[in-house]
Amino acid sequence: MAKRTVICASPRAMGKSARVAKGLSDMLAKRFPEDDVEYIRLADLNIHHCIGCNTCEHDGACFMEDDMAGMLDTLAGTDALYVVSPVYFAGPPANYKAFLDRLQPHFYLQTRKAPKSDAHLVVVGDGGDPNGYDPLVVCTRSALAVGGFKLQSVHPFIGADSSDIVSRLSDDLVEGECV
Ligand SMILES: Cc1cc2nc3c(=O)[nH]c(=O)nc-3n(C[C@H](O)[C@H](O)[C@H](O)COP(=O)(O)O)c2cc1C
Secondary structure, rough: OOOEEEEEOOOOOOOOOHHHHHHHHHHHHHOOOOOEEEEHHHHHHOOOOOOOOHHHHHHOOOOOOHHHHHHHHHHHOOEEEEEEOEOOOEOOOOOHHHHOOOOOOOHOHHHHHHOEEEEEEEEOOOOOOOOOHHHHHHHHHHHHHHOOOOEEEEEEEEEHHHHHHHHHHHHHHHHHOOO
């Protein structure tokens, strides 16, 4: 049994990313009935942004008491991670960046040198910005690598509606071997 975790990275609990992430989560549960599929919305969590104090360098953990500790536990038990994120000015929305930055304790725990689990990024955007979404991908790849994940695939859906995205993801992520 594998543990598959789907994270909706949007600050909006009921937006397009949430619809896509829920659809993906349902598809994964159907395709892999033996697996444990967990769906998490960052919008439901309280994750403060990193303040760069480097307490985690000495303590191995952040001093802040919020929902990130639970997320680190979830990630530690995750075999395949799926992040669905909107693009904000080519990069991640602030709440998702806060989550990524709070992976920093793993930098000092040397997690990045251990074998990595697979991660996949679904990019949701409305388009109209000529600057693309590379910063979102790079921030995700960089922080998840420290957190113990290798970003294996990126699935950009700029200007598509959520039901279209879910059906197209089916081919890319669910039917194909992803772990
Ligand atoms: C502050 C802000 C910046 C955005 N920047 C971009 C962008 O650079 N490129 C893009 O395609 N869409 C951009 N969008 C549109 C969102 O990515 C799009 O509306 C997405 O569906 C929002 O996800 P949600 O429905 O899960 O909240 C931006 C939206 C906001 C609020």
